[in-house]
Amino acid sequence: MTSIPFITLSKKLLFNARLPLLFFCIGLIAYKFYLLEINSRAILGCDWCLVRKAIFFELQFLFLLGILHFVAGFSRWYWLRFSLRLSVIAILLIMAIDLIVLQQFLVRFTWHEFLKFVSEFSAIMDFSRQLIVSFWSALIAAMVISIILWVLGRYLILDNATTRSPVFLAFVAFGLFGTEYLKPTEFHGPYLQNSIEAFFSSQTRHRPYSDDFANKILAEPEEESRCYEGVGARPDLILLIVESLSMYHSKLFSGLRDWTPQFDSVSQNGRWFSNFYANAINTEQGLVALLTGEPAIARGTGNASTPLFEQFQSSKHTVPHLLNDLDYYTAFLTTGNLGFLGKGDWLKKIGFNLIEGHDAAYYDGMKRFHFDAAPDQALYDRALIELQTHHRKKPVFLTLETVSTHHPFIDPESAAQSEELVFRYADRALGVFVENLKSIGFFDNGYLMIVSDHRAMVPASQDEMVRFGDRAYARIPFSIIGYGLNNEEVVDPFSQIDLLPSLHHWLSQDRHCVNANQGIFLPKTKHQPACIFTRRSYALDDVFIHCGDEDYIIRLDGDRSHYVGAKPPHDLLGSIHRLRLGKDSSH
Template sequence: MLILFIIIAPYIFKIILIGDAFYIDDEYSYVNIAINDAQVIGACYVFYKAAEFSNKHLFYILRSFALFLYIFYLLDIGLIIFFSTRLYVSDVLNMYDDIFLFLNGFGLTEFIITIFIILCTILFIKKTHVEKTKSLYKTFLLIVLMSTFSVGFLYEPNTSVRSVFFRNYVDINFNSTYSKTYTDQFVSTFTYSPESNCSQIESRPPDSIYIFLVESWSNYHSELFGNQNNWTPYLDDLAKNNISLNNFYANGFTTEAGLYSLLTGRLPILYGQIMKLDGAIGLMNFPKTNTLPYEMAKLGYHPYFITSGDLNFLDKGEWLKKIGFSSIIGAADYSDSSQRYLFNSVSDGELFDKVEHVIQSDSRPKFIVIENVSTHAPFYSPGINGEPIQSEKKAFLYTDKLLSDLIFNVKTENSLIIVMSDHRAMTTITELEKEVSGGMSVSRVPGFIMWNQKKWQLDKKIQQTDLMSSIVGLIQGRQCAGDVKGALFPIEQAISPKCIFHARGDSRELITVKCEENHQEFNIVLDGDKTRSQMETTESKLAVDIVNYTRIQQH
């Protein structure tokens, strides 16, 4: 009886909780989840029961398989609830080298999870006495599960925006099309190349350039950008009195995707690349291209990357070195006695002190990218005595004040300061965000620029990939824009790219696009040679060409 409760409980929980959450978008959400997930739960129970009638070796094989189906099912539910993404088995296989991050932050939650997994393992593997008498409820349950299991092979969830969450994770792993490759014939006959037009502008080299990546900063945190919570009042005030980016978009849903977009000027649309457990990009697997730190070094700026987090995570330190950063500072470069938080990071206070020290002690022209951690989910910031406090509101209020103080201390008349989010927080999209930004709510984030004492509200659509060519163009006296790139400078004549792209975190085979001509959003399905738009618009062919070009160039 206990094993039935253990197996069925998360199934019922998911139908009720996630079905209810998605009911507003799909009136069949409960049915979709019940039918599709019954295939996994039914298989789990069948393998568990079949083991009772097997020999010793087959017993442990069948029970282990049932346990894996069950644990992965729980992980998939957790990822949907907390990160709005699905479980891909390749993520687990590629995360084994980052397990130390879990162990390093081992606390009460991790302890409870570990104990639960141990108890489940014992329950699944332990041999039990097989009752000879038939149990009516077990027979009935088996008939229901197996009937639903069979129906699942014939049943197709409808094509609502939530369909990726209705399919079971086995189906997601084996039938998703994002990993399909292009044929040699398609690649050899593909002729599209992005168009770009350049014009001469006044060359205005800044003394130094500072880019602050505020982890997970989202419109709903900001009264100015989202008209909701007032959790970044000081940054809002700086944005109001300088150049606010009112239509700024992140190209991906993770920090690594943000870094890749910003520092390479390329869209983080994967093709044959390794994915990690959190859906992040394995950065070292991307080909080396022209990068912003290399360009800045050629223009006479010393490139720094400063973070409070662990540079071993996702090979970030090696990748930063590979793309041209001369000086890289991470978690290992702070005092051993410092209080540690998520990703072995020090507090944002220590991070910003380090940044200020570097700026004041190095008189050379500098290009510095600063990445914080405190505002990363689950949002830990220091309490009065330095102890970790988990609160999204407190984390943003904490970082907001410290970062605005740092900017005030380091800005000069001719420095270029860019403050932007790396991606929207992995939290539920608010109703106001949906109303204002639609499907691009997952992409639209705050950002502002401090330059030449200019006060301006920039309403042009700008994305992270536009920053590299914009900064280099400002220094060289050139403005270039076209199919893929927009141009920020000069601010009064800023140009949007023809299309904004967002690599989705919930469904990896979809890229959400918003094009300038009719402002209509649509999705592109990654499917090798058959990559296509789900909606025919005047710009959809161009958008598909850009996606295919981006992916082919990565290989």
């Protein structure tokens, strides 16, 4: 007799198209709660503190689905029933994608991100394949996807009218609007939002300035600047951008994990910066900051859908343009796909003489990983060839961008998905590269600069938060090694955007000027920035500004951009307006 309820439930699952859909929805919500819980324990050190607050957001999500489902049943028109059920399916798929993006990158899936990446289907599929590391994981993934498609397909073709009364529909509608007043408003709101709220959330950072406001800002006098005479050095230079290299990976830089002993040893043989910041939260922004000298804050003019690279491609004030004018040979080498987000075209427009990506002949026949990239060791070997074959009439500036340590952290040697293993691999490859540079005499008149594009896209641990506070999300390592440098720790704060003015000061003999928020740290510390502009993946509309020990937040909102919380004693909001309008006082 006890088996009868089980048999009844089994029949409902097999023959009822609605019940499996309900279980699928509840499963997605449960997984959302799981993600919130593991992150709240790791970051906030508390149990259930985010899940309790997220309940009302997800209840509203359920009520929304209920409204669409029951209205579809009430309708006499087939096309309307079909459209509403299709909307239910679309909402559930948005939630599924949102949870994958949240779990992998700690950001939400939004309409703007959909428009940004919809044309990068091959890169998305390539990334998805990296998550399937074995035959069994592929089999399980195929089974799960097949079951989901079966559930969604059966629901879509269901054409039975509901017998629910209008009173029940009114109750669901009341729940939909009533939960709006029960949802808490707090700092972690972007993560608590249900997937539909997040997808259609207002992206205030994309609101443009009005013409009158922009003209007013552009008419204001230039910021005060300080000017210096250039040093006029002409060393060979390598800028090594290590994907996702973070403070917590290094014992030297954080005292936490010891995954990069080679990098730590190399850094101690040069100058290492223990208070360095990324102005970026992804590779795209990191390259803009490092190579244009501007924090990658979206311009306040034009179309919100304009890709970031296109917004920073017209300036002649870039690292490669500067070095070309100083008669350097400039090259950018990566094993990644330069077609992703238009990176290759952008690199050409900002001035590099040579640009190579995954399709370079040197990588033919090599095993590929995410972004069609060969392992880091292949990039380093290709760089050595370029250095040795380069004609010596000009000094060289070589930019190397690694890929192996990109999320989802697939170790090229073992094929295991492990952040520790892949960073240990990258560290060993870096150590071999440095030894090879020594063997060809590069450091006789050359310097290697090692920096990250951004902090890894994973939650900050409680240990990180204790050590660095919320700035943990922006802190990254930076070091430079070469002739005359030996174990000098630089504790002064600098950031990625300071590389351009620093190179200008070091390599040019001209008089040059910087504003208060630009720094010069090459060949020695010359000018500290008053404030550093950083970003956070959990608050994409905000700019986080660090001025000494003080922190400030500016919410980007076109003409109505404003401070969130404390206001600084000086006009940082005006600085943000000038940056977003391309009014740079450095020259």
